[in-house]
Amino acid sequence: MFREHGFEGASLSLLGARTGLGKGSLYHAFPGGKVEMAEAVLDAIEAWFETRIYAPLREGADPHAAIRRMLRETDAYFRSGGRICLVGAFALTEGRDRFGDRIGRYFAVWCDSLADALHRSGVGTREAAELAEEAIAAIQGGLVLARATRDSATFGRILVRLEGRLIPAGTGAAR
Amino acid sequence: MFREHGFEGASLSLLGARTGLGKGSLYHAFPGGKVEMAEAVLDAIEAWFETRIYAPLREGADPHAAIRRMLRETDAYFRSGGRICLVGAFALTEGRDRFGDRIGRYFAVWCDSLADALHRSGVGTREAAELAEEAIAAIQGGLVLARATRDSATFGRILVRLEGRLIPAGTGAAR
DNA sequence: GTCTATAAAGCGATAGAC
């Protein structure tokens, strides 16, 4: 609901209707109200990315395989651009001030984990950091563009081109 | 105000305080209320980009110079990432349904104009279209990342790397 | 053209019955 309506747009009435719970029940589970609900969502997102994307990037024996896995998981998670990134949307709007620490951490850890994998694949430290930053920006921008143009093919094209930059042809194991 | 607070966040009270006008005056100028105000803002943005960025891309005699101008104007307009893109923010949130046509046009015209310049600089038609799409995504993603990390250097780095991809070294006139 | 006053609706949040 936060992803579809934004933090302010996801009213307690909508949240109640969607969960099938009354306001009393929602406040029983989340005494901190809507802010606490959003924090729980952001924590769940962070845990998902840590397990499925960040950890494999840092710990995978084959960095190129980990990067390809990241691109595959990313495409699936965002439904090929049909779904936006809640953290990115919060970063651009109201949520930035309220959830700034979680938003900053989401992108910082992603960048650092990807830079780590790139470095282990043979890229220099500084170039790895810049390339990682460029990759995260490409993904976030691809989501904006896909959503704006309503073109379901946009996000896929962006990811394919991104893979070409992260894993130059002729490098590492065959796909 | 829409850029800083979002469409829903920019309440008539805030808009009145910032403009120094009462609600009656605001409704006198914009009978359609907040929606009409946002449409006027989006129209002004579209006109600005058309004049300063899109038209030069399509009509400039030197396509590389037009692309460099686009990057320079973009950096200035978004204050090196200190300012976000209202159209991109609307695309990710509530505004998408209300202003979908204007949002779609903003990105479509930008992509087409840039692809036109790239094509005239010697890039193949299809590659020009994909490269343009990649560039707009890099800019939008760079804004998301800059805003999320609060790092004022992020956006500049993204634009520098982008220029390297749009204007490969050794191509065209010297900078 | 700008203002104040007000209407009607929705918001987040709370209280208390069950």
Add this chain to the structure above:
DNA sequence: GTCTATCGCTTTATAGAC
């Protein structure tokens, strides 16, 4: 643990004085 009823506040929007 879930519900209904309600509080206090803010929202968009309108009416009408000046």
